[in-house]
Amino acid sequence: MARTVITLPERARRGDIVEVRCLIAHTMETGYRNDDQGQRLPADLIRRFTCHYRGELVCGADLFAAISANPLLVLFVHATESGPLDFVWEGDNGFVQRESRTLTVT
Amino acid sequence: MKRLLAALLLYALAAQAQPDTRRSGFADMSPATQAMQRDDGLNPAWLWVKDGEALWTTTAGRRDKSCANCHGQVSSLRGVAARYPAWDAALGRALNLNQRIQQCRTRHQQAEAWPAEQAQLLGLEAYVAMQSRGMPIAPSKAPELQPLREQGLALFTQRIGQLNLSCAQCHDGLAGGRLAGSVIPQGHPTAYPLYRLEWQGLGSLQRRLRNCMTGVRAQAPAYDSQELLALELYLKQRAAGMAWEAPGVRP
Amino acid sequence: MTPRRRWMLHTTGLGLSLWLRPASATPEAMAAALRELTGGVRPQTGKVKLDLSELVENGNAVPVKVTVDSPMTAGDHVRRIALFTERNPRPEVAVFQLGPAAGRARVDTRIRLATSQQVLALAQLGDGTWWQHRVDVIVTLAACIES
Numbered sequence: 001m002a003r004t005v006i007t008l009p010e011r012a013r014r015g016d017i018v019e020v021r022c023l024i025a026h027t028m029e030t031g032y033r034n035d036d037q038g039q040r041l042p043a044d045l046i047r048r049f050t051c052h053y054r055g056e057l058v059c060g061a062d063l064f065a066a067i068s069a070n071p072l073l074v075l076f077v078h079a080t081e082s083g084p085l086d087f088v089w090e091g092d093n094g095f096v097q098r099e100s101r102t103l104t105v106t
Numbered sequence: 107m108k109r110l111l112a113a114l115l116l117y118a119l120a121a122q123a124q125p126d127t128r129r130s131g132f133a134d135m136s137p138a139t140q141a142m143q144r145d146d147g148l149n150p151a152w153l154w155v156k157d158g159e160a161l162w163t164t165t166a167g168r169r170d171k172s173c174a175n176c177h178g179q180v181s182s183l184r185g186v187a188a189r190y191p192a193w194d195a196a197l198g199r200a201l202n203l204n205q206r207i208q209q210c211r212t213r214h215q216q217a218e219a220w221p222a223e224q225a226q227l228l229g230l231e232a233y234v235a236m237q238s239r240g241m242p243i244a245p246s247k248a249p250e251l252q253p254l255r256e257q258g259l260a261l262f263t264q265r266i267g268q269l270n271l272s273c274a275q276c277h278d279g280l281a282g283g284r285l286a287g288s289v290i291p292q293g294h295p296t297a298y299p300l301y302r303l304e305w306q307g308l309g310s311l312q313r314r315l316r317n318c319m320t321g322v323r324a325q326a327p328a329y330d331s332q333e334l335l336a337l338e339l340y341l342k343q344r345a346a347g348m349a350w351e352a353p354g355v356r357p
Numbered sequence: 358m359t360p361r362r363r364w365m366l367h368t369t370g371l372g373l374s375l376w377l378r379p380a381s382a383t384p385e386a387m388a389a390a391l392r393e394l395t396g397g398v399r400p401q402t403g404k405v406k407l408d409l410s411e412l413v414e415n416g417n418a419v420p421v422k423v424t425v426d427s428p429m430t431a432g433d434h435v436r437r438i439a440l441f442t443e444r445n446p447r448p449e450v451a452v453f454q455l456g457p458a459a460g461r462a463r464v465d466t467r468i469r470l471a472t473s474q475q476v477l478a479l480a481q482l483g484d485g486t487w488w489q490h491r492v493d494v495i496v497t498l499a500a501c502i503e504s
Contacts, residue, residue, distance in 0.1 A: 003153045003154075003156050005146075005147070005152045005153060005156060007146070016460075017460035017461050018460065021148065023147070023152070023153060024153075027306070030446075030469075032446050052456075053458040056457050057454070057457065057459075058456055058458040058460075059453055059454065059455055059456065059464065061451055061452070061453045061454070062449075062451065062452045063451050064447060064449045064450055065445075065446070065469070066442060066445050066447070066449070066450040066451075066468050066469045067450065067451055067467070067468060067469070068418040068419075068466075068468060069307070069417070069418070070150040070153055070306070070307075071466065071467070072148060072150070072465070072466055073465070073466050074464065074466070075459070075464060076461035077459070078429075078458055078459065078460035135414065136410060136412070137410075138409075138410045138413075141420070142418075142420065286498065287414075287498070288497060288499065303414075303415035303418045306418070357414040357415040357499065
């Protein structure tokens, strides 16, 4: 279970555009680095991210080695009604992380 | 020599009566990196803070106790990081915050000590350090710390390594200048533990000091050595009164 | 090479170089990756804005923001935003797909830049057209390294 920090406002009004910041702990090993013995460190990357709001896609992302370690993604959701925000990160070595938050819309 | 060192220390302290020309490394960073530190939602160090938050209420060791069992709310530790390193009368020696946490773990939880720079240790350090955020650095006045602090000053002004440089030459004498495109900071430990972009992770002051020493091609003292603690004690005194920023971000 | 061919190269050289090298030089890998994403369509410059510092103090975590000029209505909606670099080991950085619940044509992230180079942001609008913005970035390296 990787640590995540997801930041969004406590509540929003209908029609607002809500900023959501998603941070996840992951080394994003590029596959281009060598260890101290000169051996190539294999790539270990998050490859795919999705965010859905009430089942609809907000943003999907195909990520590559050039995304920084402990990846940050900031996206913008069009708030309509209160409902779940579902986040999924998938990557090498069977890495899967799912998080869910509630967007409260008044 | 001892009298000279004491005099130098007194001078350094007296110099604080004049207009304060001290700058945190924060002021030397690019606006983009400053924004990364300023905003908790963007600051990668918060991944470690959240780790610490979870550990705070997690029981450990043969005593099966958590930090919360003894300390209650973490807010009760507000001011601690701003004051440390401290003198431990029972042990008869100085401890930095990291070492204090390890002491709690081995003595009170009866769990195994973590290795240096271990993620969970850093997480707890970040969580506790964050409680003092915004407070002025207020080093402990325990008289037992003075000899170690003086040793720290001696180490700070001593030339080391193949490059034969002392900390003071760059961080007192040349601060504000540039080394290979980067601004040379004054080297105040206002934001530790911090997320260093170069490390792509969170690390302690000791890790950064060892980096610097490797940088001048010197043999860095081992983690938790007396030299590193002495330097930390001196650096905290040198930064007394400056605002505590932990957990920080630095390039 | 025949003399005629050599003469042709000399006289058309100026014209050729202007065609091969637009205002910013594009190494082959980035150009190829671009072509693959757009299906060979050459992007126009405009509508998309790539925001990042032109002087970077550490290439490990460079904040970038990409915004696209789009009303983001059901009928006129940004489909994809992509980031490329010119001199990283691999040109692709990320490809974002914006869905119907997206409120703004904007994504922020942090990227790695191996060296000073050009960074490129691409956007595909609702009508299928591709737009680009390129920024040249200077990356300074850390003075005090660990080992």
